[in-house]
Amino acid sequence: MLTEANDIMVTINDTTLRDGEQTAGVAFSADEKIAIAEALSRAGVQELEIGIPVMGTAEIELIQAITHLHLPARLMAWGRMCESDLLAIARCNVNIVNLSIPVSDVQIKHKLGRDREWVLEQIQAFVPRALDLGFEVCVGGEDASRADSDFLLTVAATVQQAGAQRFRFADTLGLLDPFATYGRLNLLRQEVDIDLEMHAHNDLGLATANTLAAILAGATHANTTVNGLGERAGNAPLEEVVMSLRHLYSIESNIDTTQFPHISQLVAAASGRPVPVNKSIVGDAVFTHESGIHVDGIIKNPLNYEGFSPTEVGREHRTVLGKHSGSHSVIDAYAKLGLILSELEAHSLLNMIRIHAILTKCTPSVDDLKRFYLENAACTGMPS
Numbered sequence: 001m002l003t004e005a006n007d008i009m010v011t012i013n014d015t016t017l018r019d020g021e022q023t024a025g026v027a028f029s030a031d032e033k034i035a036i037a038e039a040l041s042r043a044g045v046q047e048l049e050i051g052i053p054v055m056g057t058a059e060i061e062l063i064q065a066i067t068h069l070h071l072p073a074r075l076m077a078w079g080r081m082c083e084s085d086l087l088a089i090a091r092c093n094v095n096i097v098n099l100s101i102p103v104s105d106v107q108i109k110h111k112l113g114r115d116r117e118w119v120l121e122q123i124q125a126f127v128p129r130a131l132d133l134g135f136e137v138c139v140g141g142e143d144a145s146r147a148d149s150d151f152l153l154t155v156a157a158t159v160q161q162a163g164a165q166r167f168r169f170a171d172t173l174g175l176l177d178p179f180a181t182y183g184r185l186n187l188l189r190q191e192v193d194i195d196l197e198m199h200a201h202n203d204l205g206l207a208t209a210n211t212l213a214a215i216l217a218g219a220t221h222a223n224t225t226v227n228g229l230g231e232r233a234g235n236a237p238l239e240e241v242v243m244s245l246r247h248l249y250s251i252e253s254n255i256d257t258t259q260f261p262h263i264s265q266l267v268a269a270a271s272g273r274p275v276p277v278n279k280s281i282v283g284d285a286v287f288t289h290e291s292g293i294h295v296d297g298i299i300k301n302p303l304n305y306e307g308f309s310p311t312e313v314g315r316e317h318r319t320v321l322g323k324h325s326g327s328h329s330v331i332d333a334y335a336k337l338g339l340i341l342s343e344l345e346a347h348s349l350l351n352m353i354r355i356h357a358i359l360t361k362c363t364p365s366v367d368d369l370k371r372f373y374l375e376n377a378a379c380t381g382m383p384s
């Protein structure tokens, strides 16, 4: 049975600065990392995963630069569950450490050349050491989706017995669907009392759906990235998870969603990964209407064609002219330019706008509209 959604509390752990930066070809400068951390924290994101200390002194200094900001957000560093990574993490003044270890047989055997027993021994050995260093400890179950179901429960129980506060379920390859995710997290929820975090990848376009399913099954934390940045097809996008939780389940993350456009552009620029115009919530075109039927409906009442108000995410509706516009939209657009059209003129100009849209795949600019007007006037012999 589903948990009552309005009883659920969710902590967003944003990993734009760790998994997001692991996107092939992406590398943030120190200033960019600091600006992103500040923007996320200012918006109210509760936890930030900010880097991988074992990468070296420069990364550690950058992590320390962020810790020195004393942001309200709690900070996490990522490492593998091994000596070198723990020693590097020990040099960082973060609140939480995520110690990652493969839990699927395929990775245990073919990546590490070890067995299941060794994995459990590592957890028993390293969790207490990280706790002794003063960190809150999350154990990241890499490739948890492909782990043997019973073994995964044993891993989680071992994580809890070792004293860790959290287990991260990593759908490392983005292989699950929401139903399987719900089933797996539900079993974990029944097995252990510690916090559970969902780390979803978007290889099949299901990262947000899987994150929501995990939360409904009892996950307490959701890993996200801005714009869905991250390895391969990326992670669950922050903006999608937060808005979906709010509008589908009335679960409030207490994040200032009006900051999303700013944060999205900040990360897009820093990562060199432009946001597709149709990207949900933050894409340039997602609150833009062209079709005459939709524009008419929006003008009569925005509720006709909106699931949530764009003002919630700091944006507003925009109407443009194009192939699917109606003549009333053309008359309105020209009226804003101080040009009053007859029905006949509007009809002629709409044809020109349609041809322009087909040829250029763009909406006409103000200059284009003025040019069409003059050309149409010249053709028809009407005064301009």
Ligand SMILES: [Zn+2]
Binding pocket: 019, 172, 199, 201, 231
């Ligand atoms: Zn990942």
